[in-house]
Amino acid sequence: MVSLVEGVHMSELINNREYRQKALKEIILELHQGKSVQEVKDKFDKIAVGMNPAELSLIEQGLINEGLPVEEVQRLCDVHAAVFRESLEKNPELSVVAGHPAEIFIAENQALQRLIDQEIKPILIKLKQASGHTEKELVLQLIEKLNLLWDVDKHYRRKEDLVFPFLEKYEITGPPKVMWGVDDKIRNLLRESKGLAVTYQSPQKQELVAKTEETLEQIEEMIFKEEKIFLPMAMETLSEDEWYQALIDSDEIGYCLVEPKSNWKPSREYVDKNSINLSNERTISHVKFETGFLSVQEIELIYRHLPVDITFVDENGVVKFFSATKDRIFPRTRTIIGRKVENCHPPGSADVVEKIVQDFKNGKKDNEDFWIKMGDKYVYIRYFAVRDKVGKFAGVLEVTQNIKPIQAINGEKRITD
Numbered sequence: 496m497v498s499l500v501e502g503v504h505m506s507e508l509i510n511n512r513e514y515r516q517k518a519l520k521e522i523i524l525e526l527h528q529g530k531s532v533q534e535v536k537d538k539f540d541k542i543a544v545g546m547n548p549a550e551l552s553l554i555e556q557g558l559i560n561e562g563l564p565v566e567e568v569q570r571l572c573d574v575h576a577a578v579f580r581e582s583l584e585k586n587p588e589l590s591v592v593a594g595h596p597a598e599i600f601i602a603e604n605q606a607l608q609r610l611i612d613q614e615i616k617p618i619l620i621k622l623k624q625a626s627g628h629t630e631k632e633l634v635l636q637l638i639e640k641l642n643l644l645w646d647v648d649k650h651y652r653r654k655e656d657l658v659f660p661f662l663e664k665y666e667i668t669g670p671p672k673v674m675w676g677v678d679d680k681i682r683n684l685l686r687e688s689k690g691l692a693v694t695y696q697s698p699q700k701q702e703l704v705a706k707t708e709e710t711l712e713q714i715e716e717m718i719f720k721e722e723k724i725f726l727p728m729a730m731e732t733l734s735e736d737e738w739y740q741a742l743i744d745s746d747e748i749g750y751c752l753v754e755p756k757s758n759w760k761p762s763r764e765y766v767d768k769n770s771i772n773l774s775n776e777r778t779i780s781h782v783k784f785e786t787g788f789l790s791v792q793e794i795e796l797i798y799r800h801l802p803v804d805i806t807f808v809d810e811n812g813v814v815k816f817f818s819a820t821k822d823r824i825f826p827r828t829r830t831i832i833g834r835k836v837e838n839c840h841p842p843g844s845a846d847v848v849e850k851i852v853q854d855f856k857n858g859k860k861d862n863e864d865f866w867i868k869m870g871d872k873y874v875y876i877r878y879f880a881v882r883d884k885v886g887k888f889a890g891v892l893e894v895t896q897n898i899k900p901i902q903a904i905n906g907e908k909r910i911t912d
Contacts (some may be wrong), residue, residue, distance in 0.1 A: 520557065560669070589726055594759030596658070596741045597726050599750065603650050604718045606752035611711050615640045619704055626697075634695045637707070641689045642838040643752070647714060649833045650751035651678040654721075657741040657748070661733050674717075674725060681717060684710040735761035749814075749833030806893040807881070808836045812852060815890070824874055824895050836891075855880035856888050866898075873899040 522535045591598040618640065622633045655678065659671040688710045691703040733741075739761050781788045789797070798805070798818040804825065806817040814834050817827040836852070837845045854860040855878075865876045879892045 589722060589730065591730070592759060594742075594755050594757035596653075596738050596745065596759075597730055598759075599745070599753075599755050600650065600654070600726060601722060602753050602756070603751040604722060607644070607647060607650075607714060608718060610640065610643060610752065611715065615644065615707070615711060619707060622700065623704060630697065630700070631695075634692055634703075637703075638689065638692045641685065641692060641707070644710075644714075645685060645689070645838050646751040646830060646834060647685070648682060649749045649830075651682070652833070653741070653745055653748050654678075654725075657744050658729055658733070661737045661741070662729065665732050667728075667732065670725070670728070674720070677713070677717060677720075681710065681713045684713060746829070746832065750830045752830055754829050802896065804893075804895040806895075807890055808852075808893070809890045810856075810888055812836050814839065824869070824872065824897060851878055852891060855891060858886075858888075871899070872897040873902065 518538070522538055525535050589597065589601065591601065615637070618633055618637050622630065622637065625633050655671075655675055659675065662668075662671050684706065688703070688707045691699055691706055695703060739759075742759060745755075781790050782794065799820060801818055801820060804818055804820055804823050806827065807815050809815045812835050814831050814836055817831065819827075831839060837849055840848050851860070851863050854863075861880045863878045867874050867876070875896050875898045877894045879894065880888060881890045881892050883889050
């Protein structure tokens, strides 16, 4: 039974939260009505003590439920974050075990921040002062880094496709819609930045630098919102099973710049195998082909033992698979999964790759071969158009092999020898 004192204390907590939410709604509405950040900041500071970072998202949900358009909440989302930043920055860093989806999001954000701070911003600083040949070289470097930065799309897609649905199950629909809108804004800014860089002419320098800086600023703002608002809210809301479901579905989308460090799983010992399989052993399942059938494990082992490296890109130009052979000629990491193939090559060869794919799509060619010397290796690189039974284009298969040992073969060696 709850004591009278406990009951009063609980009532105070509820009333404080209700008061705080009412006051925060008033502040947000004042911002929407045109007041400046500074005009509302003093009012906010008085009620910010003890505020849970998830409250901001719940308040946005309440405003949307009351009829405020999602687009309007999204329009001033950055203003909200600016007002609440000082309070949110005082919150402790989110602590999550290695390999947990939230920890992977944080690790990716750290990698994004390093890419921005250590590689892209220095290029922009130099570009502002450069001219002539140096300017062109810097733009090529920038294109390469923007291609890497596009990995953020996989980060956002995992958030949108794997975490948002669970939040919506708990009737938290507004904040995900707002954040998704901002994600799309960032994607568009990044496309525009890359477009300006690819078609670069010297008079566009100021526009290119400004657009890229705006893109970086928005990505950095999203990093802040994810780690101070979105992830704490999601950690409070989702069950371990739901996080685990998000984790096992993540490989299909891919990772951003870094790979998960470990295989996290829920802490309890037993789980219904019909819902989620937590054992380290794969469930035995088979794939039936026209010429036989293989278990999933057998398929993976075959790919690992092929004497060639293969990579498959689907009909939309997205990298879907690569074989993990022991001595791969061109190293691959799982961060490449889900990346557009043109973003996996340096700017100088991107046009060639695009031309090959177009020739495959329109039926002009079925394969294209290249061969290069790499140290003590003589590397034979072959691209094949993959088509279905009726000839419809389904993707591109890259096959790479060191043919130097083959070139050295002479005479005969029979199986009876």
